Amino acid sequence: xxxxxxxxxxxxxxxxxxxxxSLFSKISIYSFLVFLFILPFFIxxxxxxxxxxxxxxxxxxxxxxxxxxxxxxxxxxxxxxxxVGAYAAGYISNKFGLNFILVIPIxxxxxxxxxxxxxxxxxxxxxxxxxxxxxxxxxxxEFVFIRAESITGGVTGLSLDYAxxxxxxxDNDFKFYFFALLLTIILVTAAKNIVRTKIGRAFLxxxxxYIAAEAMGINIFQYKILSFGISSFYAGVAxxxxxxxxxxxxPEHFTIGVSIQYLSMIIxxxxxxxxxxxxxxxxxxxxxxxxxxxxxQFTSNFPFLTQAxxxxxxxxxxxxxxxxxxxxxxxxxxRWNLIKAYFKLWPFSY
Amino acid sequence: MxxxxxxxxxxxVIGSIYAIVALGFTLIYKSTGVVNFAQGELLLVGAYxxxxxxxxxxxxxxxxxxxxxxxxxxxxxxxxxxFLRKMIGEPIISIIMLTIGLSSxxxxxxxxxxxxxxxxxxxxxxxxxxxxxxxxxxxxxIFSIISVAVFLIIFSVFFKKTKVGIAMRAVASDQQxxxxxxxxxxxxxxxxxxxxxxxxxxxxxLIGNINGINTSLSQFGLKVFPxxxxxxxxxxxxxxxxxxxxxxxxxxxGGYIDPIIGGGAxxxxxxxxxxxxxxxxxxxxxGTVEVEKV
Amino acid sequence: MAxxxxxxxxxxxxxxxxxxxxxxxxxxxxxxxxxFSIIGPNGAGKTSILNTITGIYFPSKGKILYKxxxxxxxxxxxxxxxxxxxTFQNLELFKGMTVLDNLMLSRxxxxxxxxxxxxxYFGKTLKQEVIHRKRVEEVIDFLNLxxxxxxxxFELSYxxxxxxxxxxxxxxxxxxxxxxxxxxxxxSEETEDMARYIxxxxxxxxxxxxxxxxDMNVVMDLSSRVMALDFGEKVCEGLPEEVAKDxxxxxAYLGEEKWI
Numbered sequence: 001x002x003x004x005x006x007x008x009x010x011x012x013x014x015x016x017x018x019x020x021x022s023l024f025s026k027i028s029i030y031s032f033l034v035f036l037f038i039l040p041f042f043i044x045x046x047x048x049x050x051x052x053x054x055x056x057x058x059x060x061x062x063x064x065x066x067x068x069x070x071x072x073x074x075x076x077x078x079x080x081x082x083x084v085g086a087y088a089a090g091y092i093s094n095k096f097g098l099n100f101i102l103v104i105p106i107x108x109x110x111x112x113x114x115x116x117x118x119x120x121x122x123x124x125x126x127x128x129x130x131x132x133x134x135x136x137x138x139x140x141x142e143f144v145f146i147r148a149e150s151i152t153g154g155v156t157g158l159s160l161d162y163a164x165x166x167x168x169x170x171d172n173d174f175k176f177y178f179f180a181l182l183l184t185i186i187l188v189t190a191a192k193n194i195v196r197t198k199i200g201r202a203f204l205x206x207x208x209x210y211i212a213a214e215a216m217g218i219n220i221f222q223y224k225i226l227s228f229g230i231s232s233f234y235a236g237v238a239x240x241x242x243x244x245x246x247x248x249x250x251p252e253h254f255t256i257g258v259s260i261q262y263l264s265m266i267i268x269x270x271x272x273x274x275x276x277x278x279x280x281x282x283x284x285x286x287x288x289x290x291x292x293x294x295x296x297q298f299t300s301n302f303p304f305l306t307q308a309x310x311x312x313x314x315x316x317x318x319x320x321x322x323x324x325x326x327x328x329x330x331x332x333x334x335r336w337n338l339i340k341a342y343f344k345l346w347p348f349s350y
Numbered sequence: 351m352x353x354x355x356x357x358x359x360x361x362x363v364i365g366s367i368y369a370i371v372a373l374g375f376t377l378i379y380k381s382t383g384v385v386n387f388a389q390g391e392l393l394l395v396g397a398y399x400x401x402x403x404x405x406x407x408x409x410x411x412x413x414x415x416x417x418x419x420x421x422x423x424x425x426x427x428x429x430x431x432x433f434l435r436k437m438i439g440e441p442i443i444s445i446i447m448l449t450i451g452l453s454s455x456x457x458x459x460x461x462x463x464x465x466x467x468x469x470x471x472x473x474x475x476x477x478x479x480x481x482x483x484x485x486x487x488x489x490x491x492i493f494s495i496i497s498v499a500v501f502l503i504i505f506s507v508f509f510k511k512t513k514v515g516i517a518m519r520a521v522a523s524d525q526q527x528x529x530x531x532x533x534x535x536x537x538x539x540x541x542x543x544x545x546x547x548x549x550x551x552x553x554x555x556l557i558g559n560i561n562g563i564n565t566s567l568s569q570f571g572l573k574v575f576p577x578x579x580x581x582x583x584x585x586x587x588x589x590x591x592x593x594x595x596x597x598x599x600x601x602x603x604g605g606y607i608d609p610i611i612g613g614g615a616x617x618x619x620x621x622x623x624x625x626x627x628x629x630x631x632x633x634x635x636x637g638t639v640e641v642e643k644v
Numbered sequence: 645m646a647x648x649x650x651x652x653x654x655x656x657x658x659x660x661x662x663x664x665x666x667x668x669x670x671x672x673x674x675x676x677x678x679x680f681s682i683i684g685p686n687g688a689g690k691t692s693i694l695n696t697i698t699g700i701y702f703p704s705k706g707k708i709l710y711k712x713x714x715x716x717x718x719x720x721x722x723x724x725x726x727x728x729x730x731t732f733q734n735l736e737l738f739k740g741m742t743v744l745d746n747l748m749l750s751r752x753x754x755x756x757x758x759x760x761x762x763x764x765y766f767g768k769t770l771k772q773e774v775i776h777r778k779r780v781e782e783v784i785d786f787l788n789l790x791x792x793x794x795x796x797x798f799e800l801s802y803x804x805x806x807x808x809x810x811x812x813x814x815x816x817x818x819x820x821x822x823x824x825x826x827x828x829x830x831x832s833e834e835t836e837d838m839a840r841y842i843x844x845x846x847x848x849x850x851x852x853x854x855x856x857x858x859d860m861n862v863v864m865d866l867s868s869r870v871m872a873l874d875f876g877e878k879v880c881e882g883l884p885e886e887v888a889k890d891x892x893x894x895x896a897y898l899g900e901e902k903w904i
Contacts, residue, residue, distance in 0.1 A: 013777040014770065074443050121625060124632045126640070128385055128442065128583065132575050133628055136621035139572075143618035147611060193765040197773065198757070201741070201749045208738035215698055215736075217724035217753045217816065226759070256572070260450055267447050272740070314458035321451035325444050326436055 019192060033185065040177045048173035050289065055180040056241050057281035061265040062191045062274060063234025068263070069272035070195060071227040072207030073122060074131035078262040080141035081232045083254025085111040085239025090158040090249050091151055100163035100170075100244055104183075107240035108233045114141075115232020122224045126210075138256050145251040157250035160243060176245055183241065187234065192274050194230065203227055207272075264317070268324045270333030279332040287320060288313050355485050357605040358598060363491045363560070365597020366498040371553040371570055372577040372589035373505065374546030380522040380584045381542040384434060385442070387449040389550055390571020391456035396422045396551020397558040397567060398464050401471060411474050415555060419548050426547025430540040438539075453571065461565055470562040494556045501552060502590060509586070518542065522584070576620035580627050582637020591635065596620050649676040650712075651820050651852050652697070657706035659692055659876075666692040668876040669706070674820070679846050679853040681863045683887075684873035685896065690856045691733055693873070694822050697854075698730045699723050710820070725753045727819035731809045731826060733856075739798040743789060743808050744780065746797060750815035751776040780815055787811045787841060803834040810841065814849075821845065822854045827862055835859065842866060864888060872896070 010016045020026045040048055064078045088107040092098055098106070118137040122130050145152050152158055162171040163179070170176045194200050202223045205213035214220050243249050261284055269280020291313050299306050328335065371393060378386045399421055403414030433452060437445050475489035509515040520528040521538045529535050557567060577596045581588020604616030633639045652674040659667040667689045674680045682690045695701045697708060699720040708716045710728055738746050755776055761768045784790050787807050792800060797808060806826060813821055823842065827835045839862055845851050857863050863870060863884065870887040872879040874896040880887055887893055 013774045013781075017770065017773055017777075068443065074446065121628055125628055126632075129579065129628060129632060131446070132579055133625055135572070135575060136625050139618050139621045140625075143614050147614055190763045193763050193769075194759070197762040197765065197769055198748075198752050198755045199759060199762055201745055202752060204741050204745065205738045205749050208740050209736050211700065212732065212736035212738065213749075214720040215700070215724060215730060215732075216750050216812065217721050218749075219719075219721045230759075260454075263443075263447060263450070267444065271441075271443065308462055311458040311461040314454050315462070318451040318454035318458070321447055322433065322455070325440075325448045325451065326433070329440060329444055 017196070019196070036181055037178070040174055045173050048177050050286065052173055052176055052180050052245060054282050054285045055184045056238050056245065057262075057265065057285050058184055058278050059187050059241065060235050060238035060262055061269070061277040061281040062188055063231040063238070064262045065266045065269075065272065065274065065277040066191060066195070066203070066234070067227050067231035069266050069270075069276070070200065070207060071203040071224065073119075073134075073224060073227065074128075074263075075134040075231070076131055076256070076259050076263070077118065077134040077138040077141070078231075078235055079254050079256065079258030079260075080138045080145075081111050081115055081235035082239040082242065082258065082262075083141060083145055083249075083251070084114050084232075085236030086243040086249045086254070087145065087152050087158060087239075088236065089240035089243040090160045093160045093243075094158070100240075101165070104237055104240045104244075107243075108236040111236025111239065112229040112233040115228045115235070116225050119225050119228030122228070123221050135256075138259055142251065142255060145254060152249075152251070155251060157248050159248045162247060163244040170244065180241060180245075183237070187237065188274060188278070191234070195274060199223070199226070204272075261317075264321050268321065268331055270331030273331070273333045275336070276331050276333035279336065283332065284317075287317065291316055352484050353605065357601045359485065359487055359491065361598035361601035362594060363494050363597070364601065365594035366495050367553045367557050367593075368570070368573060368577050368597050369590045369593025370498050370501055370556075371550050372574050372581070372593050373502070373586060374549040374553075375574050375578055376581075376584065376586055376589045377518075377542050377549075378546045379578075380586070381518055382430075382434070382539045384437075384445050384449065386546070387446060387571065388429075388453035388456060389546070389574055390568035391453045391460075392422070392426065392547045392550040393554035393557075393570050394460055394563075394565060394568045395425065395456055395554075396547070397554030397563045398460055400551070400555045401469055401558060401563055402464075404471060405469075411471075418551055418555065422547040422551040423544045426544035427540045429547070430543035434539070434543065435536065453568070457565055457568055466565055468562045468564040471559050474559065490556075490559050494560065497552065497556065501549065505549075505586075514538075514541065573620065576624035579624050579634055582634030584638055585634070585636035588634055588636035596623070599623060648678075650674070651676045651710070652854070653707075653709040654693070654697065655707040655709065657693070657696055657703045657708065659689075659696055659701060660704040666876055667696065667703070670873070670876070670878050671706075672871055672878065672881060674852060674854060676852055677846075677850060678868035679842070679855060679866050681855045681857060681867040681870045681884075682873060683857070683860075683863055683870060683893075684879070688873040689876040690873055691824055692876075694730060694824055694854070694856065697822060698728065724816050727817065728822075729813045729816045729818035729820070730822040731806075731813050731824055733824040733828065735802075735805050735809060737797045737805060737809055737812070740796065742794055742796055743784075743792050743800070743811075744794060746808060746812050747780045747783060747815045748773075748776065750812050751780060754779075754817075783811050783814045786814070786844070803830050806830065806834075806838070807841075810838075814845065818851050820852045820854065822856075824856050825858065826855070827857055827859050835862065839866060860888075 020029055060078060060082055064075060067073050067075050085107045088110040089103050092106055093100065093103045118134065121133045125133055146154055162169045164170075165179065168175065170179055202213070202218045205216065205218055206220050206223055210220050242253070265280035265284045266277050267280070268283055269278065270276025292309070295306070295309050295312065324331070371389060374392070375386055375389050378384055396418055400414050400418040403409045403417055404411055407414075409417070429452065433448060437448055475493060479486040479488040480492065509519060517528070517533045518538050518541065520531065520533055521535050525535055553570065554567065557570070573596070577592040578589055580595060581590070581592030600616055600620050603619035607615040607619070627634065650673050654670060654672050656669045656671050657667055658665065658669055670689070670693060682693065684690050692701065696703045699715070699718060702717060706716070707714060710726065715723060715728070738749065741749070755772050757769045757772055784793060787810060789804075789807060789811055792804060792808070797805060800808065810823075810826065826842070827838050830838065842853060842855070843866065846853050855863070855866065867884050869882060870884050871881040872887055872890070872893045879892045879896055880890045
């Protein structure tokens with residue numbers, strides 16, 4: 001799917017490496033970013049809340065996509081890694097009283113370390129065996145969250161203070177939004193840059209053909225571990241942001257169900273595509289809200305709906321995944337490219 | 351000592367149920383290459399169908415047991431035909447996700463129909479346990495072990511002697527070759543799902559008789575992973591041996607470690623054990639070692 | 645001939661696969677600058693030898709010296725940085741990547757920037773990417789791949805894929821290149837092209853070539869020396885004309901009839 005514009009000739013290799021190749025796409029992306037920064041002045045708290053949790057989900061999903069979509073290592077433990085980041089942030093912030101600007105990267109690095117430790121089995125394991133090992137990581141970490149009460153506070157949880165940015169407390173959706181937006185832009189750009197340079201190519205080569213990758217001089221074990229590390233770093237940052245957002249961390253937010261949600265984000269969005277993780281995160285986060293909205297319309301007539309809502313949401317989640325896999329296995333990102341391709345020549349499509 | 355033997359007996363019972371559920375998992379993996387995350391939900395559906403027949407429709411337990419098996423056979427068959435058939439040739443992760451999607455649909459359907467409260471089977475076996483020496487074993491346990499054993503024997507005969515069983519083994523070893531020998535591979539795929547659904551529902555009915563049924567029974571589907579990894583993903587013998595080992599170990603962890611740390615070890619221990627096994631024997635006890643070829 | 649530098653020295657190598665002896669004590673030397681061909685019937689152990697040289701399998705016994713250094717147990721990924729490079733019999737390309745990315749991947753160990761500068765991209769990373777892109781473009785020009793540059797590998801025809809694989813190997817700047825049946829499955833025109841590329845690689849770039857090929861015309865035309873294998877053992881070794889006349893080779897591989 002490589003559409004080059006007619007008359008768009010590159011005169012240097014540098015030009016050819018750019019992400020946004022035409023002036024139009026550059027203008028659109030920058031104006032979209034500006035739009036995102038002025039958006040919060042016009043919307044209410046509910047939408048700000050949605051945008052905030054979407055951005056946290058985007059960061060986690062981008063991380064998982066690096067590991068699963070790009071390196072080809074299926075992980076069923078992203079939810080637990082998000083938890084490691086959240087608890088690390090809570091513990092460090094309470095214990096040492098550090099500022100969140102330091103705490104968030106530290107939490108990220110701690111999670112990266114944990115992720116790399118659980119990535120060690122990839123030295124010997126391949127494919128399915130490895131993904132089942134990550135399932136074990138999920139359960140072991142969940143166990144730790146509940147049992148290591150001195151650090152995590154067990155089932156009652158761990159609370160921490162709101163983030164403090166030069167005496168501005170990020171204690172509402174509006175203030176948190178700008179911080180989350182900035183971090184998301186930085187991390188997504190970083191991911192895109194990793195993916196389009198030598199490290200990303202090494203990851204892709206491991207996914208496509210690890211034997212050949214090794215023969216071409218890639219130290220596959222080192223890169224698998226690195227991939228676990230980067231992916232867990234993103235999970236850890238997402239977790240730390242979550243911790244500062246809700247300020248109370250409880251283990252039920254980091255279950256296998258969350259891992260599955262992250263997996264479905266990248267599958268529905270588009271495996272191996274950074275943009276796909278963004279679409280997927282938006283879709284999966286908004287889906288239950290839409291369902292809730294629809295259910296609310298009917299609750300007056302059908303009161304049992306409120307009780308059954310959890311099950312309905314669960315079922316809808318499953319059905320959406322199945323429908324996507326059956327009818328759009330390459331994800332939303334493919335649809336997006338088709339639409340873009342259509343409008344490229346619009347209105348004279350031939 | 352007595353405590354230990356009680357634990358051992360409970361472990362063997364749970365282990366034999368793990369074994370039969372794992373058998374279904376392995377069957378699907380072996381013949382279709384699909385990792386089934388909905389195994390636990392198949393178990394759940396089977397258990398609830400049987401419960402419905404016995405409690406609501408007042409059928410005799412034996413009759414409802416066999417009607418359930420028939421129902422699950424058709425159910426498994428249809429699941430393969432409607433959903434999995436379209437995924438042939440798709441990457442592993444898509445297929446895994448599909449079974450995860452199916453599992454959440456089944457589970458929530460069960461919740462919608464039967465609610466989330468724990469339900470129990472009517473008393474079928476005598477409450478009075480059997481005493482052998484100092485050890486007491488309830489009838490349900492004995493029934494469970496015997497019926498699992500019977501099913502396992504039936505299956506080994508099925509795979510060794512019958513035409514369909516041999517065809518299934520042929521498909522497992524080489525789909526292309528089986529196809530060119532005139533075996534209807536698609537039918538074999540559907541059949542493996544059907545059988546897997548049947549065996550899981552047997553596990554579900556047994557565990558339902560022991561502990562009662564609620565939707566958390568689907569946890570069994572995840573517990574199957576340590577079992578099949580220990581035995582080797584594609585080994586039927588491995589599923590049985592692995593099931594027993596994990597069942598016993600889990601109960602030992604529950605009996606001796608949980609009182610010290612206050613719970614949870616029983617659930618996590620099989621997974622820790624699994625990682626250790628994977629590091630030592632990456633393809634499990636009886637799994638086929640993949641040889642890299644270029 | 646004997647006074648030339650030895651680039652590869654395979655010394656009494658054995659390879660076992662669970663009781664099956666795939667290679668039984670094969671020794672040979674490859675001299676710098678030559679095209680050395682290995683022939684033999686299917687299952688004779690040609691690819692197995694290649695795999696032990698490149699480290700996919702470790703030999704059960706014996707030694708392999710490359711440029712005087714013992715590489716018998718060296719990890720696979722370190723060998724390519726020493727200029728020991730291979731192609732595969734059944735295409736082993738990175739199918740989901742573009743041709744350009746496949747080739748840029750080969751420059752991996754030449755690009756010396758780390759994770760941090762890769763994240764910032766501008767500056768060191770960009771400069772290095774552009775420099776190595778130029779090297780890759782030279783290879784693309786050399787093998788006439790310029791119209792496929794941005795295509796994904798799975799879109800390409802078999803013959804082009806074979807050429808991409810050769811290009812990928814060349815981007816590693818090899819000193820010794822091992823080609824595993826580069827002409828297999830090609831039509832006569834493509835075979836001719838490929839033969840010309842191999843000669844160019846050997847003569848213009850000064851790369852030593854080890855060639856496994858079934859097409860006898862190609863082998864006889866290109867090779868400086870030929871080695872014949874059967875059942876994991878060396879049958880004979882020598883100039884192409886000598887090997888072609890060898891009785892054992894004819895009975896094992898070429899058949900009794902006159903084959904040329």
